Amino acid sequence: MEIVKYVDYSDDNGFERWLVDIRRKLHQHAELSEREFETQLIIEGVLDELEIEHVRIADTGVMGIIRGEGDGTCVGLRADIDALPLVEDSGRPYASKTKGVMHACGHDAHTTILIGCAAKLKALSNTFRGVVKLFFQPAEETIGGAKRMVLQGCMKNPDVDYMLGLHVMPYLPVGTIEVRDGKLNAASDMVSVDIYGKAAHGAYPEKGVDAGLVAAEILQGIQTILTRQKSPLDQAVVTFGRINGGSKDNIVCDHLKATGIMRTTDENLRAHLKDAMMNYVEAVASAHGAKGVIKFEPGYNALINDKGVNEVVRAVARKVLGAGAIFEKESPSLGVEDYSFFLDDARGAFYHLGCGNVAEEIVHPLHSECFDLDERALIVGVGLQMNIILNLLQGGI
Structure with a gap:
C-alpha cells in the first residue's frame, strides 16, 4: 500500500x-x-x-x-x-x-x-x-x-x-x-500445585503418604502432557520455579507446594491444558492416597x-x-x-x-x-x- x-x-x-x-x-x-x-x-x-x-x-x-x-x-x-x-x-x-x-x-x-x-x-x-x-x-x-x-x-x-x-x-x-x-x-497463567499427603516417621514410610514423591511424579507428568496432548507445532511451556514442603529431614513430607507459570499463544490450547493438568493432578494424587489441588491465576493475554x-x-x-x-x-x-x-x-x-x-x-x-x-x-x-x-x-x- x-x-x-x-x-x-x-x-x-x-x-x-x-x-x-x-x-x-x-x-x-x-x-x-x-x-x-x-x-x-x-x-x-x-x-x-x-x-x-x-x-x-x-x-x-x-x-x-x-x-x-x-x-x-x-x-x-x-x-x-x-x-x-x-x-x-x-x-x-x-x-x-x-x-x-x-x-x-x-x-x-x-x-x-x-x-x-x-x-x-x-x-x-x-x-x-x-x-x-x-x-x-x-x-x-x-x-x-x-x-x-x-x-x-x-x-x-x-x-x-x-x-x-x-x-x-x-x-x-x-x-x-x-x-x-x-x-x-504469549498469554500467561500463574500455576500452583498443592499435594497433601500424610506425615510419618522416616523409618516407617508405609505409615504415611509421601507428598514429595507424589509431587515429583506429577511435575514430570505435566511436562508429558505438553509433549503428548498438544501438537508439536503449538507453542506452550510450563515452568515451575519454586518448590517448598516438608517439616523435618526424617519425617515423611505431608504437604508440598510448587508454583510456576504457563505460557500459551492459543486460547483453545490454554483452556485444554488447564483441564488436562487439573484432571491429571487430581487423579495421580488420588492413586497414591494423597490429595492434589491445582490452581491457575490469569496473567497477561x-x-x-x-x-x-x-x-x-x-x-x-x-x-x-x-x-x-x-x-x-x-x-x-x-x-x-x-x-x-x-x-x-x-x-x-x-x-x-x-x-x-x-x-x-x-x-x-x-x-x-x-x-x-x-x-x-x-x-x-x-x-x-x-x-x-x-x-x-x-x-x-
Whole structure:
C-alpha cells in the first residue's frame, strides 16, 4: 500500500538532541513498578511545557490527549515507564543514579519516543482531524499496568480506534524493525500445585503418604502432557520455579507446594491444558492416597497484531527506512507483554524497533545489567510512529 502522508524528522538535529537529553534524564532516575513517582513528574513537566492536556491514571501513569480540528479517528500510543531491579554495569556517564534499579528493558526509550511524538503531534494538531491519546503506562514488569489503565477508562471517551506500541530490541540493528501478523506474544497463567499427603516417621514410610514423591511424579507428568496432548507445532511451556514442603529431614513430607507459570499463544490450547493438568493432578494424587489441588491465576493475554494496522507499519517503514530494513518474525515469542490488554478494545500493532550496534558493542540483551541502546533509535522511533499515526488519522487502512 502507498502511505497517505510522509514527514521526515531525521534532519532535525536540535529535536534529536532534545530526545537524547530526555532519555538520559529518565535513565538516570529509573524507578520500579508502581513507584514511578519522579518519572511521572518528568512526563507531566514536559507535557505542561508542550501545553498538552493530561491526567494521572493507574496511580503512577499519565494519559495525555491531543485533539485535532474536529471529530475523527482516535489513535492510542503506548509507552511503558517502569524499570527493573538490577545494578547497572554499562559504564555510561548517564548510568542510573537509583541504587539497584535500572532501565534494562528500554522503557526509558519508549517513553522518550512517545514524548517526541507528543511534541510533533501538538505542533501539527491544526492539520488533522481526530484525537491522539498518549498512554504512559506504569508497572509493565509486574502487575500489568495496561489492564489497570483500561479498567479506568483510557480506551473510552472517545473510543480508541487504533493502538500503536513498540519495543526496542538490541538483536536488531538500529534503523530496522521486526513485525509479525497475528500472534506475537504469549498469554500467561500463574500455576500452583498443592499435594497433601500424610506425615510419618522416616523409618516407617508405609505409615504415611509421601507428598514429595507424589509431587515429583506429577511435575514430570505435566511436562508429558505438553509433549503428548498438544501438537508439536503449538507453542506452550510450563515452568515451575519454586518448590517448598516438608517439616523435618526424617519425617515423611505431608504437604508440598510448587508454583510456576504457563505460557500459551492459543486460547483453545490454554483452556485444554488447564483441564488436562487439573484432571491429571487430581487423579495421580488420588492413586497414591494423597490429595492434589491445582490452581491457575490469569496473567497477561496473548498479544495478537491486526494485519491491517501492521500493513500500515510496513508501508511506512518501507518509506522511512527502506524495504531491506523490515524483518518478519517467524514465530511468536513465549514472553508476555501487557500491551495485549489495549488490543482487547481496539485494532492495533506492536512491533520491534532495532537499537543494537555491533561496532559500538551495543549488543547486550534486554534485562541485562549491561544493556544500552544506540540512541539514534529514538529519532527513528519518532519518525515511524508519527508517520503511522498520520496515516491512521487520515484513513490509511
